[in-house]
Amino acid sequence: MSEHEGGLAKLLRRVVDVHRGEFAALVLSCAYFFCILTSYYVLRPVRDQLGLVGGQEDLAHNFTGTLFAMLLANPLYAWIVTRWPRKRFIPFVYRFFIAYLLVFFALMRFGPAEWQIWMSRVFFVWVSVFNLFIVAVFWSLLADLFTLEQGKRLFGLVSVGGSLGAICGSSLTALLAKPLGPVNLLIVSAVLLEVAVWVMHALTRVKSKPEETVRPARRALPEDADQGGVLSGIALVFRSPYLAWICLYMLLGSIAGTILYFEQAAVVRASITDAAERTAVLARIDLVVNIVALSIQLFLTGRIVKKIGIGPTLAIQCTVFGLALAWIGISPALFVVAGGMALFRVGHYATSRPAREALFTVVGREAKYKSKGFIDTFVYRFGDVVGAWLKVGLGSIGGLGTQGIALASLPIAVAWAGVGVILGRKQKALIRRQEEAAPLPAEAPGR
Numbered sequence: 001m002s003e004h005e006g007g008l009a010k011l012l013r014r015v016v017d018v019h020r021g022e023f024a025a026l027v028l029s030c031a032y033f034f035c036i037l038t039s040y041y042v043l044r045p046v047r048d049q050l051g052l053v054g055g056q057e058d059l060a061h062n063f064t065g066t067l068f069a070m071l072l073a074n075p076l077y078a079w080i081v082t083r084w085p086r087k088r089f090i091p092f093v094y095r096f097f098i099a100y101l102l103v104f105f106a107l108m109r110f111g112p113a114e115w116q117i118w119m120s121r122v123f124f125v126w127v128s129v130f131n132l133f134i135v136a137v138f139w140s141l142l143a144d145l146f147t148l149e150q151g152k153r154l155f156g157l158v159s160v161g162g163s164l165g166a167i168c169g170s171s172l173t174a175l176l177a178k179p180l181g182p183v184n185l186l187i188v189s190a191v192l193l194e195v196a197v198w199v200m201h202a203l204t205r206v207k208s209k210p211e212e213t214v215r216p217a218r219r220a221l222p223e224d225a226d227q228g229g230v231l232s233g234i235a236l237v238f239r240s241p242y243l244a245w246i247c248l249y250m251l252l253g254s255i256a257g258t259i260l261y262f263e264q265a266a267v268v269r270a271s272i273t274d275a276a277e278r279t280a281v282l283a284r285i286d287l288v289v290n291i292v293a294l295s296i297q298l299f300l301t302g303r304i305v306k307k308i309g310i311g312p313t314l315a316i317q318c319t320v321f322g323l324a325l326a327w328i329g330i331s332p333a334l335f336v337v338a339g340g341m342a343l344f345r346v347g348h349y350a351t352s353r354p355a356r357e358a359l360f361t362v363v364g365r366e367a368k369y370k371s372k373g374f375i376d377t378f379v380y381r382f383g384d385v386v387g388a389w390l391k392v393g394l395g396s397i398g399g400l401g402t403q404g405i406a407l408a409s410l411p412i413a414v415a416w417a418g419v420g421v422i423l424g425r426k427q428k429a430l431i432r433r434q435e436e437a438a439p440l441p442a443e444a445p446g447r
Contacts, residue, residue, distance in 0.1 A: 233370020311424015
């Protein structure tokens with residue numbers, strides 16, 4: 001055992017599958033994820049409450065606005081990744097969002113009243129972009145630092161840090177939303193994000209992949225690309241069947257989550273009229289979800305992925321989504337809709353997300369940062385827009401109520417599960433292709 005690891009490391013290894021020498025990187029990864037998700041979950045109920053100011057069509061417009069924001073943000077992000085090493089561009093991304101948190105705080109605190117309705121819409125879009133980028137950057141870095149074998153064992157444990165952060169952020173918001181007011185929570189979020197930057201620096205100092213220095217050169221597969229232009233990561237998504245299947249999985253999952261999100265928003269808006277009370281209730285729902293997810297991540301996720309593999313693990317959340325739809329189709333009461341959304345999110349945090357991130361441990365830097373950034377942000381939000389307008393269309397044009405929409409969405413669950421299983425097989429096939437790729441010929445000595 002490393003001299004830096006003591007009794008806590010021994011205790012942890014009795015509970016979970018952590019190997020010697022991994023303890024420091026695991027703890028720092030958990031702390032990093034804790035900080036960014038605490039930061040986000042302080043903001044999430046504030047965003048969701050502001051999103052309830054209008055009706056469902058306004059909420060759909062907010063999702064559409066987020067998609068257009070992603071169209072602008074992705075080329076800028078790719079340009080930064082192309083020109084800067086990760087030790088520069090990751091802090092830049094986080095501090096960019098910190099700066100805008102402070103701007104929103106000033107405008108929402110001191111701006112005129114007539115600005116507030118537009119400010120709430122802009123803030124909803126901005127927090128949605130904020131969430132996707134800070135989490136996408138985090139998982140891109142971990143996919144770069146950890147191997148596939150480590151990802152299967154440890155990414156569920158890393159997610160524990162995120163769940164603890166979500167619990168902490170939700171608790172802070174539920175506790176402080178009324179006495180402090182939602183606007184003042186933006187400062188808390190900004191401070192936590194700055195702490196995340198310092199933890200990220202510590203992680204990159206203690207963790208490096210041996211393969212980065214000893215892996216022999218070989219003829220590159222598309223997924224192994226390590227450099228390219230601003231749009232090369234997007235082009236790679238369409239050249240690589242493996243990345244295209246990840247896109248499809250993300251798209252279907254986003255559509256599924258948006259349908260449930262809209263159902264929950266409609267129920268909460270109809271049931272609670274006070275803004276601070278809505279914020280507190282949404283925060284308490286987040287709290288329950290993350291406590292349950294934490295228990296599964298800590299004791300089961302790593303073992304599930306290792307035992308049944310990536311593909312079946314990806315299909316678990318899809319199955320949960322189908323069960324939630326059936327439950328809502330039978331009884332669309334408030335607690336049922338909230339419970340269905342909670343089950344869906346537990347499945348996401350406890351199984352689907354760690355397994356999905358392990359998919360990127362076997363690709364090159366181009367795919368890990370640029371392609372992954374495009375998939376985790378633009379493709380995700382495109383699915384949100386499809387799901388939002390599908391929900392609005394089924395409700396207003398199709399005349400379906402909550403039960404009808406839930407039952408009409410069941411084919412999405414079936415297709416999504418199928419894609420998850422296929423993705424597991426695609427990863428195994430990609431690994432075989434990489435192992436079989438012929439080594440590059442040695443260069444002739446210089447004359």
